[in-house]
Amino acid sequence: MESGILAVPLQTAMKTEIPLGLAARRGLLGLCPSCGKTKLFASYLKQVEACPNCGAHFGRIRADDAAPWGTIIVVGHIFMPLMFFISLDAFMPFWAGVTVWAALFAGLSLVLLPRSKGLFIALLWSTRAPGVNNG
Numbered sequence: 001m002e003s004g005i006l007a008v009p010l011q012t013a014m015k016t017e018i019p020l021g022l023a024a025r026r027g028l029l030g031l032c033p034s035c036g037k038t039k040l041f042a043s044y045l046k047q048v049e050a051c052p053n054c055g056a057h058f059g060r061i062r063a064d065d066a067a068p069w070g071t072i073i074v075v076g077h078i079f080m081p082l083m084f085f086i087s088l089d090a091f092m093p094f095w096a097g098v099t100v101w102a103a104l105f106a107g108l109s110l111v112l113l114p115r116s117k118g119l120f121i122a123l124l125w126s127t128r129a130p131g132v133n134n135g
């Protein structure tokens with residue numbers, strides 16, 4: 001009555017492909033690029049080993065310098081020109097203006113860095129880049 005061959009449906013053996021744009025948006029929001037239901041990071045910049053909801057593995061994915069690079073691109077090339085157009089000298093002493101700009105850019109960098117890392121982890125995971133074990 002029972003056969004020795006187990007038939008595994010092809011649909012369960014194959015993973016569902018997540019579109020690159022959707023995975024990137026989820027990573028940018030700090031969510032699992034695969035399911036989007038759990039957090040990608042266990043702490044500020046430490047990604048979870050695997051998603052507790054869908055089981056996708058992220059522990060071996062290394063974004064390396066891409067995350068700071070992406071942050072510098074945004075902060076340095078988009079927001080830094082604001083410093084030249086908005087003069088705080090009329091409102092406060094020079095040293096106070098420098099302090100305000102430095103605090104603004106440091107805060108902006110700290111906010112964008114995990115977003116950038118999430119984006120690059122999602123891109124690496126989604127494209128199955130060499131060296132990435134998606135599990």
Ligand SMILES: [Zn+2]
Binds near residue numbers: 032034053055056
């Ligand atoms: Zn997930």
